[in-house]
Amino acid sequence: MAGREDAGPPLQRSGAAGAELSFPDQPRLELDxxxxxxxxxxxxxxxxxxxxxxxxxxxxxxxxxxxxxxxxxxxxxxxxxxxxxxxxxxxxxxxxxxxxxxxxxxxxxxxxxxxxxxxxxxxxxxxxxxxxxxxxxxxxxxxxxxxxxxxxxxxxxxxxxxxxxxESARRRGEWLKASGAITRELLAGELAGTGALELVARSSRDVAGADVVAVLRPHQAGRGPRQLCVEVLVAAEGVAPVGRSVPREGTLLGRVLDAAEPISVADGVLDDEDGAMPWSEPEVGALLAVPLRGSGAVLGVLCAARLPGRPTFTDTDVEMAAGFANQAALAIELAEARAEQQRAVVLDERERIAADLHHVVVQRLFSVGLGLQGVLAGLTDRRTAGRVLATVEEVDRTIEHIRRTVFPLATARAPADPRERVLDAVVEAGAVLGFEPDVRFSGTRTGLLVEELAEDVAAVVRAALLDVARRGRATTAAVDVVEDSDGLLVHVRDDDPQGPDEFWPVGEELRHRAERHGGSCTVSPTSPVGASQYWWVPRR
Incomplete structure (x- = not known):
């Protein structure tokens, strides 16, 4: 019995233990x-x-x-x-x-x-x-x-x-390639003037990604307003610009030319005042303008533009456009230098021809004419004398014709100062006269009329002195060029003991030059000896 009583608690403990092991839900939930x-x-x-x-x-x-x-x-x-x-x-x-x-x-x-x-x-x-x-x-x-x-x-x-x-590196490479090609073309001399500028404009358009490119040069017609005229205008495919001149005053391109500094304008920023473009259409957005810097002055403007909505030109675009603009300036200067060189060659050839005609042909004809006049003085037969006189007149006309051809050739680069042109004419005629005529000016230093008539005055002095040489009897001559409030007077006088001849071959030319300006021309003897030729035109 005792044993059974002692066995009771362990069973309870076992049941209790079983009851404790039957509740593992909380730890298992946390693990899940x-x-x-x-x-x-x-x-x-x-x-x-x-x-x-x-x-x-x-x-x-x-x-x-x-x-x-x-x-x-x-x-x-x-x-x-x-x-x-x-x-x-x-x-x-x-x-x-x-x-x-x-x-x-x-x-x-x-x-x-x-x-x-x-x-x-x-x-x-x-x-x-x-x-x-x-x-x-x-x-x-x-x-x-x-x-x-x-x-x-x-x-x-x-x-x-x-x-x-x-993109910048790629475009710089393209710029160097295009720049080298332009330089080769310029140095080879195959392109000149507008052709070289067009090559520069097309290269600028392609490298800078522009839609329209124009090269403009300054121009002024008379007293009108100063303009920038389009020399070259190129555009991308599908764009058809219409070129026009641009006022230099109050425009963006005019400021670029005057300040010699590039300007880049974003799309939509260009206002109406600055909006004078070198084309009437199409409308453009972003704009780039750089000066054409020459060796001594700004020669023009290179203008590039993109259509509305396209990106603004970058600093790299400005730098490359400036490089192309410098090449355009070089092309202009090379074209002008080559043109001047060609003009110099032509003028040198003209001067050579004129000198040969003057020193050989004209002087020989003068000698023939003077010799015939000496023979004429000893002839008593009127018929023979008339034929000799007709021959002398024909020689004079031939001399005059050669002179009209020779002296324009020799004076193609005549100086701008009218007094220097008159002095040159006196020197040229002095070689035929055999002596140096006296020359005096009055009122021509500040006069405007003599500047307008410089060519006529030089021609009149030359023709009058050659008439003195034709007569061949004078030992001295004087030229007076006077400008006053009434007009301009050219007076050529000499000491020919026989005075002027009845036959005055240069009179027709001198009268024509005077009448063209509303003036007159006369020849008369002087006292006691000599002849005076007067050529006068009024002030208008």
């Missing part, structure tokens, strides 16, 4: 939750790793693009797949939104159309675009989506900067 959380965390880690791998692939895809526009377009495509948006786009920033003072982009938010993300794409402090993501395929954008979009935008900004460097 922990295992579930571990699974969830592992799934999140795996998901995050997958999205990070997707981000790396997206970064590689964006970085592989070599153009700014391609980078922005590829960014929108990969952002849509990476973040799970139904619509994705990158809007280029307008010029007014660029720079450190631009307003910040809107934050992520929810609209009536669904969730949206707006993330800026920047290159340093410059806003180049904004990434727009609309309507998440997962029900709404999360903070993780925003972080991924921001990381992708940073990569896009770096890719845009690299694309710009690549």
């Amino acid at each position: 939750q922990l295992l579930g959380q571990l699974v969830e965390r592992a799934q999140e880690v795996l998901g995050t790793q997958g999205r990070l791998r997707d981000l790396l692939r997206a970064n590689q895809a964006v970085s592989s693009e070599l153009s700014s526009a391609g980078v922005l377009e590829r960014t929108a495509d990969v952002a849509r797949d990476l973040i799970g948006a139904r619509t994705a786009s990158v809007e280029p920033a307008p010029p007014s939104a660029r720079g450190p003072d631009r307003p910040g982009p809107p934050a992520a938010g929810t609209t009536a159309r669904g969730s949206e993300l707006h993330v800026p794409v920047q290159v340093r402090d410059e806003l180049v675009g904004e990434l727009h993501l609309v309507d998440s395929t997962r029900g709404g954008f999360t903070a993780e989506d925003l972080e991924l979009a921001q990381a992708l935008a940073v990569t896009a900004g770096l890719a845009v900067a690299n694309a710009r460097l690549y």
